[in-house]
Amino acid sequence: MRFAEFTPYDIVLLLQGLGVTVGLFLITSLIGLLVGVLWGVVRFYRIPVLMQLVTFVSEILKNSPVLVQLFLVFFGFPAFFHVNVTPVQAAIVTLSANTAAFVYVIAVSSIESIGRDQVEAARVFGLSRWQVLRHVIAPQAAAFSIGPLTALLVNQLQVTSLISVIGVLDLAKIGATLNLRTLKPFIVWTAVGILYYLAAKAVASLGAWAEKRLRAHSAFRGL
Amino acid sequence: MLKVENVKKAFGPVTVLDGVNLTVNPGEVVSILGSSGSGKSTLIRCINGLEKLNAGKITVDDFDVSKPKELAEARKRSGTVFQLFNLYPHMTALQNITLAPIEVLKRPKAEAEAEGRALLTQVGLGDRADAYPAQLSGGQRQRVGICRALAMKPRYLLLDEVTSALDPEMTSEVLDILAKLAKDGTTMVFVTHEIEFARQISNRIVFLEKGVLLVDLPTEKFFAADGGLAQPRVAQFLSKMRKD
Ligand SMILES: Nc1ncnc2c1ncn2[C@@H]1O[C@H](COP(=O)(O)OP(=O)(O)OP(=O)(O)O)[C@@H](O)[C@H]1O
Numbered sequence: 001m002r003f004a005e006f007t008p009y010d011i012v013l014l015l016q017g018l019g020v021t022v023g024l025f026l027i028t029s030l031i032g033l034l035v036g037v038l039w040g041v042v043r044f045y046r047i048p049v050l051m052q053l054v055t056f057v058s059e060i061l062k063n064s065p066v067l068v069q070l071f072l073v074f075f076g077f078p079a080f081f082h083v084n085v086t087p088v089q090a091a092i093v094t095l096s097a098n099t100a101a102f103v104y105v106i107a108v109s110s111i112e113s114i115g116r117d118q119v120e121a122a123r124v125f126g127l128s129r130w131q132v133l134r135h136v137i138a139p140q141a142a143a144f145s146i147g148p149l150t151a152l153l154v155n156q157l158q159v160t161s162l163i164s165v166i167g168v169l170d171l172a173k174i175g176a177t178l179n180l181r182t183l184k185p186f187i188v189w190t191a192v193g194i195l196y197y198l199a200a201k202a203v204a205s206l207g208a209w210a211e212k213r214l215r216a217h218s219a220f221r222g223l
Numbered sequence: 224m225l226k227v228e229n230v231k232k233a234f235g236p237v238t239v240l241d242g243v244n245l246t247v248n249p250g251e252v253v254s255i256l257g258s259s260g261s262g263k264s265t266l267i268r269c270i271n272g273l274e275k276l277n278a279g280k281i282t283v284d285d286f287d288v289s290k291p292k293e294l295a296e297a298r299k300r301s302g303t304v305f306q307l308f309n310l311y312p313h314m315t316a317l318q319n320i321t322l323a324p325i326e327v328l329k330r331p332k333a334e335a336e337a338e339g340r341a342l343l344t345q346v347g348l349g350d351r352a353d354a355y356p357a358q359l360s361g362g363q364r365q366r367v368g369i370c371r372a373l374a375m376k377p378r379y380l381l382l383d384e385v386t387s388a389l390d391p392e393m394t395s396e397v398l399d400i401l402a403k404l405a406k407d408g409t410t411m412v413f414v415t416h417e418i419e420f421a422r423q424i425s426n427r428i429v430f431l432e433k434g435v436l437l438v439d440l441p442t443e444k445f446f447a448a449d450g451g452l453a454q455p456r457v458a459q460f461l462s463k464m465r466k467d
Pocket residue numbers: 234237239257258259260261262263264265266384
């Protein structure tokens with residue numbers, strides 16, 4: 001097959017690609033959120049060694065290109081650790097870790113945004129550190145961080161397109177394949193772009209909705 | 224009994240409390256006077272375990288606040304009302320009050336809420352239980368702050384300039400409540416600049432000067448010419464406060 005016209009089946013292909021992109025995005029966001037928040041808790045409790053380790057790892061992840069991290073995991077790990085790494089595994093590990101690093105930064109700054117005076121009050125009334133975190137800090141930190149988190153996730157959705165480079169059949173990779181077959185780059189990349197746009201919009205509106213709910217609790221702040 | 228024995232506290236090179244001794248018996252109202260920076264807040268913060276002591280010992284009903292295991296018990300016995308209220312902004316007035324009873328004393332939620340509402344009614348806020356702190360006036364916030372402390376049924380109430388962030392009208396609504404608590408026999412350690420009020424409600428008045436407890440006298444004696452006023456620093460302080 002040289003090049004050929006579009007077929008209705010191409011729509012299915014694009015939607016499959018979109019499914020892979022969204023699926024990987026959801027999985028890696030979830031893992032990234034959990035790990036990033038966990039790192040934030042490590043820092044909150046000032047657990048020695050672990051805390052320094054977390055800061056170090058997140059610094060490295062934040063300050064190096066995702067593409068380099070991806071190549072390291074996909075090509076470097078098999079060579080060095082003698083393990084098998086599939087493209088999807090490499091994508092999940094890399095994107096999750098990268099998301100976690102940025103979630104950690106947001107978690108730390110939102111925990112620090114909570115006034116010391118309230119925390120002291122809660123401690124004086126006998127709440128444990130964990131109870132303070134759970135009842136006083138976490139609800140306010142969540143409301144504070146939802147905006148930056150949404151912005152981060154919208155960005156991470158775009159970043160997933162990098163994984164097409166190592167052969168994951170995501171939306172960008174399907175776009176590249178269709179482009180090669182039809183030689184109609186304008187139509188193909190417009191369609192792919194619109195699909196990314198719609199997915200990003202969905203993430204953003206989900207974030208806005210969550211923000212409204214969390215802030216309903218804190219509308220009193222007049223924010 | 225609340226006992227402060229030879230307590231020393233320094234921040235770096237600055238000594239803030241220099242060998243303070245103070246005993247507060249159940250049922251007593253003890254006011255702490257002293258000029259700004261004399262260490263009054265620091266003393267309160269040492270009693271409720273927010274600051275570590277450099278030397279000396281503080282016990283609340285024999286529970287040593289310097290020992291982590293005993294601090295929890297000590298804290299259950301003392302309740303603090305803060306100058307700037309320190310309410311949890313994301314919780315309603317009622318939730319502010321019931322958080323510690325539910326989480327720390329493990330009281331059933333319904334019971335804690337019923338008691339919280341009763342306390343709010345006592346301070347004239349029965350209809351504001353579901354308001355958030357930002358929706359309340361300063362005086363109302365401080366009344367919630369008092370209810371939050373009382374909800375833990377403390378044996379000792381620690382109050383650090385609880386009216387100094389309030390305008391005169393709000394001040395009197397808060398002081399009225401404290402006067403009533405004093406009359407009902409609540410034990411209080413009361414840091415204040417409201418000299419006249421302190422005189423009305425206190426059994427004893429202590430005067431702190433540069434981290435040293437200069438005077439510890441029954442109220443009448445404190446204001447007597449041959450008592451507290453015989454101390455030049457006290458006389459000076461009182462005349463200055465009265466002029467302001
Ligand atoms: N965390 C701290 N670090 C360093 N110095 C402190 C700290 N807290 C208090 N101080 C110092 O300790 C001294 C006593 O402060 P404190 O707040 O106890 O005074 P105070 O008697 O409550 O004064 P005021 O009437 O103005 O409230 C002050 O000189 C203050 O600068």
